[in-house]
Amino acid sequence: MSEIKKFMFVNRKAPYGTIYALESLEVVLITAAFDQDVSLAFVDDGVYQLKKGQQTKGIETKNFSPTYRALEDYDVEKLYVMKESLDARGLSEDDMVVPVTVLSGAEMGALMDQQDVVLSF
């Protein structure tokens, strides 16, 4: 078995308007399937991905927000949300669809420094 690396996926885009959020989720699941150490960071508009109450029937697009709740089944349990990004959008931890760890920008930066691989979406 090859060594386990620390992967961080940095999500900075809102869901649905572009394909980035969904593509990130796909790669997260693939990476987790290879038994890697996966964490997800939600920064800037990326925090909108975790907003509770998404109802996509009207735009005839798959609602992928429930997938974040399934991540723990893939042993992906490290979800970090940047506080400044929540604040700037009138959101709070209570608005998130899954339990998350809220970090300051400085704390987020420190965590990024610890990664072997950082992938941006």
Next chain:
Amino acid sequence: MNSALETCLNVASGGEILLIEDAVYAATIGSAFEARLREALGKFKIYVLQPDLDARGMGDRLIAGVTTVDYGGFVDLTITNNSCQSWL
């Protein structure tokens, strides 16, 4: 967020504004654009596409004074206005 809405508001002298897709976030309480949008409400009628608001889970935090429309309402707006300009 890009500068499309900011430029639209600075350039437009009248007419109606419909926010679709990710632009709907600008019409939500707590967004960085809230103050600018409230100010613009004095000058323009502003609409958001309800299905885009619902998809993003933001239906319960629309700024008061902004009007929601469905796809049929979107079509009506393209008819009742002389021209239609997309701010990509």
